[in-house]
Amino acid sequence: MRSAELSGVGSQGFSRVFGQVSPLTYAVALTAFIAASIFVTVDAFRTFEDIAERNALMQRLGAAQPLLSRQFVATVFDPVAAEVDDGAAYSGLAQRGGVAFGLALLFAVAAFRRRPVILPKSDVPYSDLLATIPFGIACWTADGRLIACNEQYRARLNAEPSDVRIGASYAASVRRFVQGGFMQLVTEDDRNRVLELHREDGTCLMIDERPLDGGGFVTLVTDVTETRRTDHLLTSIREEQKILARRYHEEKLRAEAASQSKTAFLAHLSHDIRTPLNHIIGFADLMRHETYGPLSDRYIEYVDSIRMSGERLLGFFASTLDLAELEGGRRVLNPVELDVDDLLMAVTKRFSAQAQRKGIALTLGAPALALIVADRFSLERMLGNVVDNAIRYTPPRGRVTLTAYAASDGVVLEVTDTGIGMSAERLATVSQPFAFGDAALTRDRDGAGLGLAIARTIVELSGGRLAIDSRPGLGTTVAVSLPLMDARAPAVDIAAE
Incomplete structure (x- = not known):
């Protein structure tokens, strides 16, 4: 049974x-x-x-x-x-x-x-089966007459009752749906045809027509309005990115051209001004020594003031010319084998008198026992600028320390002081040319604000990096990392690069 x-x-x-x-x-x-x-x-x-x-x-x-x-x-x-x-x-x-x-x-x-084979009727009505489908669906006969559809089909197309009644014409329904909008063919082959219906209210519907065995076809309707809006938005963003990238490239070229023009201008200006300044300083020295006759004490003070001002201006324009040559790629680096400890000792001896006059202890850290290959003059200039800033912004009874640390891949040079320190906002611009600190804290400065800018440029041309860590009232530490270079490497012509 x-x-x-x-x-x-x-x-x-x-x-x-x-x-x-x-x-x-x-x-x-x-x-x-x-x-x-x-x-x-x-x-x-x-x-x-x-x-x-x-x-x-x-x-x-x-x-x-x-x-x-x-x-x-x-x-x-x-x-x-x-x-x-x-x-x-x-x-x-x-x-x-x-x-x-x-x-x-x-x-x-x-x-x-x-008689064709007819499947046994299901206990569930076709309308209930179509209602379970999450998108619009409608079944049509071979001559385009509606057999059945679900509520999603009615809602997505905002169909009138006459368009969803059994036996409704597919062609007539499509004509009413397209009113105020347009329909375009996306793809078409033997198995299906995909259409896009752009309606007057701005919605976009994807209509997928698929044939049925034995005649007739089924229509699948999907709302792709948000997808199309997202695609249009992404396309607009890409176009804007292209425009911005093109503008950025143009502005970059202009900025590079302006920077080159600025560098060339500073180089010519520094050179043209240094020549008369040397004459002024020379004549001031000549008058100070009273070579062609005695001068009163008042005139001697004037001559000293002229000489000192001329020397300050000469140092200012010398720094400007050095920065212009470094940024313009006209400075030639001649790498040689250097003992790091000897380099730090030479810089310490150079600034020891200046530190004593200000009442600052200038000390040297433990020996690093490391050798590097670099341009000695450029590194001494770089360390001199950093040490000079440290002494200048450190109050009396303070301390400035030079230390070197050797590693397997390079050497780190550190200059630490117990000076006034800098805030985070100041650190963001301290390495920029002509950037000065707080005037209330730096009344005694006599530089051009190019010391750290020149030091950073030299370090980068040497293949290293310069980092600054500072806290207001606690002091500043400038760390320079230099890579180990091949001692047999030839001289590097920056202009050739």
């Missing part, structure tokens, strides 16, 4: 199987069997009637003329042959009946085979 239920052969199974046959098939089969039955009935009636008439004729003849009847039977009508003819008549009747019912059966089978 269980197997019968599983296989569907029970009474309900047979009813489902025969329930699939259409009424037209039943009518054709019934008509064929009725026609065969009528034919067999008529044929049997005629056969029985012929046999009965022949027997009646023989009886009447025997009753009227016995002698003639016996002679006719003996000469014409053989009783044995008559029995054979009756059997042949019955056999022919049976054969014709079989042929008639066989033809009827063939007609019924042919009518049943022409």
Whole structure:
């Protein structure tokens, strides 16, 4: 019983199987069997009637003329042959009946085979099945008539009741949907066709048409408004990025050209001004020594002031020219093998007198016992600028320390002071040219604000990095990291680079 239920052969199974046959098939089969039955009935009636008439004729003849009847039977009508003819008549009747019912059966089978197989109806209505699909869907016949659709289809298209009723025309519905907007073809092949419907309210719908087996097609409707807006936004952003990148490149070229022009101008200006300044300083020295006659004490003070001012201006323009040459790539570095400890010792001796005059302790850290390959003059200039700033901005009884640390990949040079320190905002601009500190804290400065800028440029040209760590009131530490270079490396021409 269980197997019968599983296989569907029970009474309900047979009813489902025969329930699939259409009424037209039943009518054709019934008509064929009725026609065969009528034919067999008529044929049997005629056969029985012929046999009965022949027997009646023989009886009447025997009753009227016995002698003639016996002679006719003996000469014409053989009783044995008559029995054979009756059997042949019955056999022919049976054969014709079989042929008639066989033809009827063939007609019924042919009518049943022409009927397409219809799937058993589901307990769930098609409308409920379509309602479970998360996007708009509609089924159409081969001639474009609506079979069924879901609520998503109605909502996405804002369809009128006439557009979603069973039998509605697909072409008419599309014409109403496109009003005020436009539709464009995206892709089309043998299996599907994709369209984009841009409506008057700004929404964009993707319509995917797919054929169904046996005729008809299904329409899938998806709202891609947000996707298209995002695509347009990304496209606009990319275009703006391209424009900004082009403008940035143009501005960069202008800035580089302006920087080169500035560097060239500063170089020519420094050179042109240093020449008359040297004359002024020379004549001031000549007058101070009273070479061509004595001067009063007041004039001697004026001459000293002229000489000191000239020397300050000369140092200012010398620093400007050095920075212009370094940034312009016209300074040639000649790397040689250097002992780091000797380099720090030379810088310490150079600034020891200046530190003593200000009451600052200038000390040297532990030996690093390291060798590097670099331009000695440039490194001494770099360290001199850093130490000079440290002494200048450190109050009396302060301390400035020079230390070197050797590592496997390079050497770090540090200059630490206990001076006034700098804030984070000041650190952001301290390495920029002509950047000065707080005037209230640096009244005694006499530089051009180029010391750290020149030092950073020299370090970068030497392949290193310069970092500054400072806290207001606690002091500043300037660290310079230099890589280990090949001692056999030739001189580096910055202009060639």
